[in-house]
Amino acid sequence: xxxxxxxxxxxxxxxxxxxxxxxxxxxxxxxxxxxxxxxxxxxxxxxxxxxxxxxxxxxxxxxxxxxxxxxxxxxxxxxxxxxxxxxxxxxxxxxxxxxxxxxxxxxxxxxx
Amino acid sequence: xxxxxxxxxxxxxxxxxxxxxxxxxxxxxxxxxxxxxxxxxxxxxxxxxxxxxxxxxxxxxxxxxxxxxxxxxxxxxxxxxxxxxxxxxxxxxxxxxxxxxxxxxxxxxxxxxxxx
Numbered sequence: 234x235x236x237x238x239x240x241x242x243x244x245x246x247x248x249x250x251x252x253x254x255x256x257x258x259x260x261x262x263x264x265x266x267x268x269x270x271x272x273x274x275x276x277x278x279x280x281x282x283x284x285x286x287x288x289x290x291x292x293x294x295x296x297x298x299x300x301x302x303x304x305x306x307x308x309x310x311x312x313x314x315x316x317x318x319x320x321x322x323x324x325x326x327x328x329x330x331x332x333x334x335x336x337x338x339x340x341x342x343x344x345x
Numbered sequence: 346x347x348x349x350x351x352x353x354x355x356x357x358x359x360x361x362x363x364x365x366x367x368x369x370x371x372x373x374x375x376x377x378x379x380x381x382x383x384x385x386x387x388x389x390x391x392x393x394x395x396x397x398x399x400x401x402x403x404x405x406x407x408x409x410x411x412x413x414x415x416x417x418x419x420x421x422x423x424x425x426x427x428x429x430x431x432x433x434x435x436x437x438x439x440x441x442x443x444x445x446x447x448x449x450x451x452x453x454x455x456x457x458x459x460x461x
Contacts, residue, residue, distance in 0.1 A: 237387070265448045276349075276435070276452040277388070322388060326443045331401045332378055333443055333450060335388040 235260040237325050239336025246313050247344050254339045256323035257305040263327040266299060266306045271338075272319045280321075281308070313343045348372040351436050351453035358426065359461050366421040366456045368436030376442045377419040378450065379411060382433040394419060395442050426460045433457050 236259040246252050258266075267282035283290045283297045283306065290297050294313075299306045310317055320340050324333040348371040358364050370377065379391040393401035394413040408430075410422040419436055437450040 239387075242385070265443070267448060269450075276454045277450075278452070279449050282448065326448060331376075331393045331395070331442045332390045333448070334390070335380075337385065337387045 235263060235325055235327075235330075235334040237323060237334050237336040239323050239339060241339060242337065243340045243342070245342045245344060248313060248315060250313055252310045252313055252317070252341055252343075254308045254321055254323070254341070255305060256307070256325075256336050257303075258325040258334075259304070260325070260327065261301075261304065263325040263330075265326045266297070267324050267333065268295075268297060268308050269322045269324065269335075270319045271322065277322060310341075313341075315343050315345050317341060318343045349436060349438055349451050349453040351434075351456050353456060354454065355457045355459075357459045357461065358423070360426060360428070362426075363422070363424040365423065366434055366436075366458075368419040368421075368453055370417055370419075370436075370438040370451070372438060372440075372451060374438040374440050374451070375416055376439045377413060377416070378437045378439075379419065379421055380435040380437060380452075382435055382455070388435065391421075393442070400442070423458070426458075428460050431458055431460045 239256045264285035269277040270280045271277040296309045320338045323336040326333045377394045381389045390403045391405045392411040397413045412420040433455040435455045436453040
């Protein structure tokens with residue numbers, strides 16, 4: 234089955250700096266890579282996703298990149314703000330799969 | 346409001362108790378999921394239902410028993426649990442199975458379970 238590894242487990246940045254979270258996946262057949270954000274005490278929510286037919290996707294201060302050859306994908310957050318503080322989960326899935334396989338999460342702390 | 350509600354939000358039970366977690370989705374989705382969230386671990390898939398039919402049981406011990414009476418409701422029946430089963434149990438739904446549809450999961454707020 235699919236295995237997703239995520240790094241780092243914790244990340245602390247100063248407000249205004251950029252943050253990068255990286256994930257690798259094992260199954261070359263995976264073609265869908267979403268990112269979920271979970272604020273303290275709240276439910277995980279989808280914030281951005283990318284499919285294997287594109288290499289990069291941007292949404293305001295967030296961008297995701299995908300390297301299919303190396304089987305890794307990353308979340309980039311620019312101009313971080315305190316409200317970006319949360320746990321971020323990457324995930325992977327593919328055609329014929331029944332569910333997402335999640336990484337172990339990255340706790341991002343943005344220091345004001 | 347995401348349209349996925351879970352009850353109870355908090356549950357404390359002894360190892361010999363029997364309890365149930367309930368999930369209800371108001372989004373008209375066809376697929377529902379149970380995930381287990383423990384500290385410093387990935388979200389672990391437990392069960393997947395599509396149109397009320399269980400399509401995946403991810404090697405979950407038999408002390409966890411799911412039930413999906415219709416496409417809007419999902420239960421997780423708990424009996425003779427162990428302290429290591431203490432975790433946040435998240436229910437989610439999606440329009441179709443992740444590999445078929447758009448892939449977006451809508452989560453409930455979770456049921457925090459403590460087993461004494």
